[in-house]
Amino acid sequence: MSAPALESPSTAPRRRAHLIDSALITLLIGAAILWFAPVGMGRYGTYVLSLWLVMSIGVMGLNLTLGYAGQTSLAQAGFMGLGAYTTAILTTKWGVSWYAAFGISGLFTFCVGILLGFPALRVRTHYLAFVTLAFSTLIWLLLRNEQWLTGGTFGISNIDRPQFFGIKLFGALEFHRFVVAITLILSLVLWWLVRSPWGRAFTALRENPVRAASLGIDTRAYTLLAFAIGSAYGGFAGSLFAPLVEFIDPSPFTLSQSLFLLLMVVAGGSGYFFGPFIGALLGVVLPEWLRFAGSLYLIIFATIVLALLIICPQGVSGLIERLWAALSRRKAGGTP
Amino acid sequence: MAEFIAYLIAGIATGAIYALAAIGFTLVWQTSQTINFAQGEFVMLPAVLILLAVKLFGLPLWAGGLIGIAVFLLLFGAGFKLVVVDPMIKHGVLPLAIATMALSIIMKEGAKDGFSAEAQSFPSLVPTEMVNLLGAAISLQHVAIIVVAFAAIGLLQWFVGGTKLGRQMQATAQNPTVARILGIPVERMVLLTFLLNAALAVVASLLISPIYLAKFSNGETIGLFAFIAAIVGGFNQIRGALVGGLLIGVADSLAAAYVSTQYRMAVPLILLVAIILIKPEGLMGRKEERRV
Numbered sequence: 001m002s003a004p005a006l007e008s009p010s011t012a013p014r015r016r017a018h019l020i021d022s023a024l025i026t027l028l029i030g031a032a033i034l035w036f037a038p039v040g041m042g043r044y045g046t047y048v049l050s051l052w053l054v055m056s057i058g059v060m061g062l063n064l065t066l067g068y069a070g071q072t073s074l075a076q077a078g079f080m081g082l083g084a085y086t087t088a089i090l091t092t093k094w095g096v097s098w099y100a101a102f103g104i105s106g107l108f109t110f111c112v113g114i115l116l117g118f119p120a121l122r123v124r125t126h127y128l129a130f131v132t133l134a135f136s137t138l139i140w141l142l143l144r145n146e147q148w149l150t151g152g153t154f155g156i157s158n159i160d161r162p163q164f165f166g167i168k169l170f171g172a173l174e175f176h177r178f179v180v181a182i183t184l185i186l187s188l189v190l191w192w193l194v195r196s197p198w199g200r201a202f203t204a205l206r207e208n209p210v211r212a213a214s215l216g217i218d219t220r221a222y223t224l225l226a227f228a229i230g231s232a233y234g235g236f237a238g239s240l241f242a243p244l245v246e247f248i249d250p251s252p253f254t255l256s257q258s259l260f261l262l263l264m265v266v267a268g269g270s271g272y273f274f275g276p277f278i279g280a281l282l283g284v285v286l287p288e289w290l291r292f293a294g295s296l297y298l299i300i301f302a303t304i305v306l307a308l309l310i311i312c313p314q315g316v317s318g319l320i321e322r323l324w325a326a327l328s329r330r331k332a333g334g335t336p
Numbered sequence: 337m338a339e340f341i342a343y344l345i346a347g348i349a350t351g352a353i354y355a356l357a358a359i360g361f362t363l364v365w366q367t368s369q370t371i372n373f374a375q376g377e378f379v380m381l382p383a384v385l386i387l388l389a390v391k392l393f394g395l396p397l398w399a400g401g402l403i404g405i406a407v408f409l410l411l412f413g414a415g416f417k418l419v420v421v422d423p424m425i426k427h428g429v430l431p432l433a434i435a436t437m438a439l440s441i442i443m444k445e446g447a448k449d450g451f452s453a454e455a456q457s458f459p460s461l462v463p464t465e466m467v468n469l470l471g472a473a474i475s476l477q478h479v480a481i482i483v484v485a486f487a488a489i490g491l492l493q494w495f496v497g498g499t500k501l502g503r504q505m506q507a508t509a510q511n512p513t514v515a516r517i518l519g520i521p522v523e524r525m526v527l528l529t530f531l532l533n534a535a536l537a538v539v540a541s542l543l544i545s546p547i548y549l550a551k552f553s554n555g556e557t558i559g560l561f562a563f564i565a566a567i568v569g570g571f572n573q574i575r576g577a578l579v580g581g582l583l584i585g586v587a588d589s590l591a592a593a594y595v596s597t598q599y600r601m602a603v604p605l606i607l608l609v610a611i612i613l614i615k616p617e618g619l620m621g622r623k624e625e626r627r628v
Contacts, residue, residue, distance in 0.1 A: 305438045
């Protein structure tokens, strides 16, 4: 396990550097489109779009951990569960406002991330995968068994949607727009983070941890930070998930769901800024459109990911990039 | 006391199953840096394939068994290596590990949709009676599991340490470059390791399925605990996986009896975290060095 864990093409960082401004523009245009998209889509269609964005936030966090810092977390669904339950319990049982609950959920998952990552990364980087594996099962046990707090398998129902300066966001469309705004803010924060010196240190870590250390980067602190921020994004996603579905139980926060989220990162393209949105589209929205496939969809999705990993480990984003490179070469008149 | 012995025997029996899966896990890890997250599904599937062969072709059990085992060895011994591991190994440890997660979903959902969503009974090769040992009621099935599993592990130890082929396999695992220079057919040895892994999974499947029944979701717990057993034991040794497996099995069984049935799963998980904190190289493991 001495070699760097994730091999990535040497051209990727350079290409990403000049894509940065277009990333910002894409983000803003995308948010504007999504703001108006659900008009005429009906309640269910709007719900699916909102769910896509909420899952994208969770996958974005995992992408920071996996794609930028090169660490495997097998507990992202567990962190989403922590965030969802924290928000649900605070808002329904203690009457805390959703905004405060949102902040507390993020802070709480960030701290749990530090507490988990600190001892695990002290030893050897791959052990984070093992510790998070244990953690996600423990969280699931707690959610299921501590009935007095979490409602056990019956879960928590009647989770209210938040208000915005006195406007109730109870309708599907209003809440969808709220989700769009939150997603945009969280994406902008991540966009800024990734291109800051911090973000570059994350990438250096993934490419070669030992070399990064020799260049004076405190690898452990940066890896820990990437994992904790990634976990906090899981908490934020959960905090939005609870009012979106208005009822939560332990089943969406299992270990297999964590693995599924990891597959979404890889499917979209780990280490690519827009990878999580593509991954969540494949993992969350497509099965809703392909309802006729039923439970077979999970097999189809896993097979697609397996094929992608074999053909193009950079996921759909990598495929698009290759296609784009081939097209522009042809346009320039050069031989492919 | 009688009760304690009964729980202990049951724990050793399930522990032996975890050990079989964990040994296969470490063998594959050693020779090809594959962290197989589908290991639990590898144990789940042979029983399902056998029942499927019996149901589809109306065969007697022994014929269905032979077909099921042959298909499994072909697909998940040789096929797993050729189709999944070989093209992926150049991308590094992490993408390959994620690929095995995808594989585990395919196997699990495939068993659910292609076979049955309900647990199906699987015939036992030994009578399902209880015998009396020092006042404790011991299930004959548990005794049979322990005997067969230990025989399989003993056989494997003898093969790896005492035969020329096994030593060649060992050399390949330790240093493929030198092994190749010495004229060992490295590729064939790696393939042999994957076949051995699949064979161990078959043995574990045949032993556990009469008790746990054949069900698509069986792999989740078995895989998780085999994984923990391998890490606790030391990740790169047969001995370590055996010790780890037995430890996890006994801890799980005693926890269910004396701590809490709701939190029985938590005990092996806490054991895992404790080992990672105190002795990260595992109980029987050696420290690995880091290189650029």
